[in-house]
Amino acid sequence: MSPERVLQNEFKQLSKERWVNIALQNESLLQWTVDLMVLNPDSLYYGGYFRGNLTFPSEYPYSPPRFSFNPPLFHPNIYPDGRLCISILHPPGDDEMSGELASERWTPAQRVETVLLSIISLLDDAEISSPANIDAAKMLRDDKAEYKRRVAQDVEKSKENIPSGFVVPTDEVLRKEAATKAAKEKVDDDADFWAESDEDFDFGSDTEEEDNEMGEDAGVGEEEEDERDSEDEEKMED
Amino acid sequence: MEDTGHNHMDKTTSRDEELAEQRRLAGEYVPAYDGLLVSQKLSTELIHEEYATGDIAYQVKTSNLSKDFGFFRKIRGDGNCGFRAFYFGLLEVLIELGDENLLKAQKTRFNEVNGLLVRSGVDSIIWEDWVEATNRLLNLLISTKHKEERLEALFTAFNNEDDMSDEHSRELLTHLRFLISYHIKENPEQYKHFVPDGSIDAYCSSLETVSAEMDEVSLTAAHNMLSSAAGINIEVLYLDRSIGNSVTRHKWEPEKEKVRGVITMLFRPGHYDLAYPRENAPS
Numbered sequence: 001m002s003p004e005r006v007l008q009n010e011f012k013q014l015s016k017e018r019w020v021n022i023a024l025q026n027e028s029l030l031q032w033t034v035d036l037m038v039l040n041p042d043s044l045y046y047g048g049y050f051r052g053n054l055t056f057p058s059e060y061p062y063s064p065p066r067f068s069f070n071p072p073l074f075h076p077n078i079y080p081d082g083r084l085c086i087s088i089l090h091p092p093g094d095d096e097m098s099g100e101l102a103s104e105r106w107t108p109a110q111r112v113e114t115v116l117l118s119i120i121s122l123l124d125d126a127e128i129s130s131p132a133n134i135d136a137a138k139m140l141r142d143d144k145a146e147y148k149r150r151v152a153q154d155v156e157k158s159k160e161n162i163p164s165g166f167v168v169p170t171d172e173v174l175r176k177e178a179a180t181k182a183a184k185e186k187v188d189d190d191a192d193f194w195a196e197s198d199e200d201f202d203f204g205s206d207t208e209e210e211d212n213e214m215g216e217d218a219g220v221g222e223e224e225e226d227e228r229d230s231e232d233e234e235k236m237e238d
Numbered sequence: 239m240e241d242t243g244h245n246h247m248d249k250t251t252s253r254d255e256e257l258a259e260q261r262r263l264a265g266e267y268v269p270a271y272d273g274l275l276v277s278q279k280l281s282t283e284l285i286h287e288e289y290a291t292g293d294i295a296y297q298v299k300t301s302n303l304s305k306d307f308g309f310f311r312k313i314r315g316d317g318n319c320g321f322r323a324f325y326f327g328l329l330e331v332l333i334e335l336g337d338e339n340l341l342k343a344q345k346t347r348f349n350e351v352n353g354l355l356v357r358s359g360v361d362s363i364i365w366e367d368w369v370e371a372t373n374r375l376l377n378l379l380i381s382t383k384h385k386e387e388r389l390e391a392l393f394t395a396f397n398n399e400d401d402m403s404d405e406h407s408r409e410l411l412t413h414l415r416f417l418i419s420y421h422i423k424e425n426p427e428q429y430k431h432f433v434p435d436g437s438i439d440a441y442c443s444s445l446e447t448v449s450a451e452m453d454e455v456s457l458t459a460a461h462n463m464l465s466s467a468a469g470i471n472i473e474v475l476y477l478d479r480s481i482g483n484s485v486t487r488h489k490w491e492p493e494k495e496k497v498r499g500v501i502t503m504l505f506r507p508g509h510y511d512l513a514y515p516r517e518n519a520p521s
Contacts, residue, residue: 009363061364062408062448107446108412109364 003060004029010112018169020116022054030056034067035161036120041171044148045123048155049162052082052119054112064089064106067119071157074150076126076137085132088118275407276326276396277312279514285310285477285504295479302484303477303504309514310504320452320503320510321411321418324460324472326396327501327512329379331470333388335499338380344468345376351463354420368413371406412448418459419445428462429455452510457503461490469498475513477506 007029014022019039025031032054038045050073056065067089072082079085087104104118131137139147162168169177282304289296313319313326332340355365375395382388396407419442422429426438432455433441444450452460461472472490480486485504491497504513 006363006367059408062412105443105447107443108448109360109416109446111361111364 003056003058006061007056007112014113014116017113018174019120021163021166025053030058030060032056034116036116037168038120038123039169039171039174043124044151045155046171047168048158049168050158051161054116061108061110064110065112065115067115073123073154074133074136075123076128076131076133076140077122078136079132083132084119084122085130086118086122088115274312274397275314275399276322276393276512278393279309279311282307282310282513293479296477298483299477299485303475303513306515307475307502307504307513308516311512313509313511315509317449317451318411318415320457321414321460322396322407323503323510323512324452324457324465324501325410325414326392327503328465328468328470329375329392330389330512331499331501332468333379333385333392336385340468340498341376341380344464345373345380347464347467348372348376351417351421354417354424357424358420365413365416368409368416371409372413375410414460415445415448417463418456421459421463422455429459432458451508458490462493465501466490466492468492469496471497471500473500473502475502475504477504 011022011024011029011032014020019037021035021037023033025033034052034054036048036050036052038048038050040046050069051071052067052069054065054067057063067084068082069078069084070082072078072080077085088106088110090106126137126140128137128141136147136150139150282300286297286300286304289300311323311326313323329341329344332344352369355369356362375392378391378395379388382391395410399407422433422445423438423442429441430436430438441455445456457472457474465472469492471492474488474490476486476488478486500515502513502515504511
């Protein structure tokens with residue numbers, strides 16, 4: 001069996017996610033360009049748009065993919081060439097990270113999504129005891145302020161990768177979307193409530209407007225979701 | 239697991255030295271496969287010869303081993319050896335029994351336990367290839383009419399690790415591995431006292447990484463799921479430096495059914511092979 005069928009499915013599902021943009025390199029399902037967005041406002045990396053290469057071996061999913069940031073980030077667990085030191089990407093039998101929890105290791109049932117989310121959480125959860133970048137680990141330990149300044153530099157620089165016309169969803173936008181969606185669901189779920197309660201009706205129509213305003217930039221609402229789906233399929237065929 | 243009751247330490251040797259020695263012997267042995275994942279049947283004299291210059295305990299035991307067990311199959315030691323030996327051994331015993339209905343019953347049994355994968359909540363895109371690999375192999379064995387041809391088909395399937403081919407042994411072994419893991423997760427009461435720190439989650443997470451080796455817990459789970467109901471015994475021959483002149487033998491009995499056949503696995507610290515008794519050997 002070749003890994004293409006599983007990867008095609010993974011690609012399609014990930015194309016729907018707001019926190020990541022993916023594209024195939026050289027029309028190969030085994031090589032992806034992955035743009036990771038940090039949407040958590042509490043993160044040092046909030047607002048960043050970090051580009052990386054994700055490469056799948058021909059024996060995927062029996063061996064893990066490889067990931068490297070391009071350009072590299074200044075981080076205790078990222079090698080100066082951009083590769084990551086993260087247990088979920090370690091090939092089976094590689095005990096370099098012994099001491100890590102077994103649950104964080106690669107298995108054939110892991111998803112690309114899990115890997116990418118692990119990479120995003122690694123950014124703020126740096127492990128300095130066995131660093132890939134010793135300078136970064138020292139700085140994080142001894143000079144937190146300077147470290148934050150370096151991270152802010154990386155975040156600013158990463159924004160150069162944002163494709164023209166693309167808007168990285170902000171925390172504010174995502175919160176409004178979530179509220180709109182929740183309100184809509186509440187209204188849809190209970191037609192009587194909709195008809196009888198003026199208050200709720202008003203709430204619904206207010207957010208409906210916001211919904212449309214944002215729609216142009218961020219792409220919200222179920223219809224737009226469907227359009228995104230068909231775009232993804234076109235992308236796959238390219 | 240090898241030192242649970244089978245491995246009485248030589249009092250003059252420290253435990254560290256003991257382990258280092260066993261590792262050395264296991265390490266010397268493992269790479270010596272002939273390029274196959276499962277070899278043809280070979281004379282057990284070869285095992286005795288391997289230890290000709292080695293430890294005296296091994297010399298005596300391997301000499302006695304070949305008296306009762308004439309042949310063995312070398313199984314590639316890539317972390318999958320125990321799973322490979324069990325799965326190959328199970329189907330081989332069923333084929334040797336010469337009854338097509340036993341193969342059909344085994345296919346049904348696999349499809350029953352596949353419910354574990356469905357219930358796990360893991361996306362079917364992940365596991366449907368594994369299920370298909372097992373079904374394809376069993377269908378092939380069932381539709382092949384002669385015992386020798388069936389054994390040949392089994393041998394071919396288990397030795398095929400070509401990523402682009404249909405009969406892909408890695409998928410078969412991953413299927414078995416995840417069935418075992420999900421079976422243990424669904425029956426924690428049955429297994430929790432036998433896994434390290436009583437942690438089923440940690441044990442199964444490790445099992446699912448494709449390099450975690452088979453141990454007595456996973457072998458017991460495999461037996462409970464797949465061989466016990468088929469009336470197949472598992473016997474493990476422990477070849478180590480424990481006291482005695484013969485390998486230590488331990489059996490996993492079928493629960494209800496009468497015994498139809500036996501899978502004999504030869505265990506050396508860190509590695510499983512398959513072994514075959516001589517016809518007149520004591521069972």
